[in-house]
Amino acid sequence: MGVVDYTLAKRALLREFRTGLLSRLEICDAHPELLRAAKYMGLEASRPCPVCNSHDLRLLAYVYADTLKHDNGRPYGIHEALTLAAAHQGGKAYVVEVCTGCNWNHLSESFSVRTATG
Numbered sequence: 402m403g404v405v406d407y408t409l410a411k412r413a414l415l416r417e418f419r420t421g422l423l424s425r426l427e428i429c430d431a432h433p434e435l436l437r438a439a440k441y442m443g444l445e446a447s448r449p450c451p452v453c454n455s456h457d458l459r460l461l462a463y464v465y466a467d468t469l470k471h472d473n474g475r476p477y478g479i480h481e482a483l484t485l486a487a488a489h490q491g492g493k494a495y496v497v498e499v500c501t502g503c504n505w506n507h508l509s510e511s512f513s514v515r516t517a518t519g
C-alpha cells in the first residue's frame with residue numbers, strides 16, 4: 402500500500418493555532434456525524450489531543466473506491482477501513498484523528514492500494 406503522512410500539514414495548522422492566527426473554533430470543526438462515529442467506533446489514539454490535551458482522541462477512517470458506490474466516504478473503524486480498501490480496486494483509506502472533547506479533527510495518513518499492473 403502507498404502511504405502518505407500528513408503530520409507536517411497538521412503541525413503547520415497547530416502552529417497557526419498556537420500563535421493566534423487561527424482560533425480554536427476554526428480548527429475544531431468536526432462534523433456531528435464524524436464525532437458520533439469517533440465515539441462509537443473510533444480507535445483510542447496512543448497520544449493526547451494536540452489541542453485540548455485530553456485523552457479523547459480517536460482514530461477512524463474514510464474509505465473511497467469506485468466499486469464501493471454509496472458506501473464511499475463513510476467513516477469506518479481503522480481495521481475495517483483498511484480491509485475494505487484492500488479488497489477494492491484502487492481503494493483508498495483516509496485516517497483521521499478526531500477529539501470528542503474539543504471537536505479537533507485532522508487527516509492523519511492515507512493508504513492507497515497499489516494494483517499489480519499499475
Ligand SMILES: [Zn+2]
Pocket residue numbers: 450451452453454455500501502503504505
Ligand atoms: Zn481535543
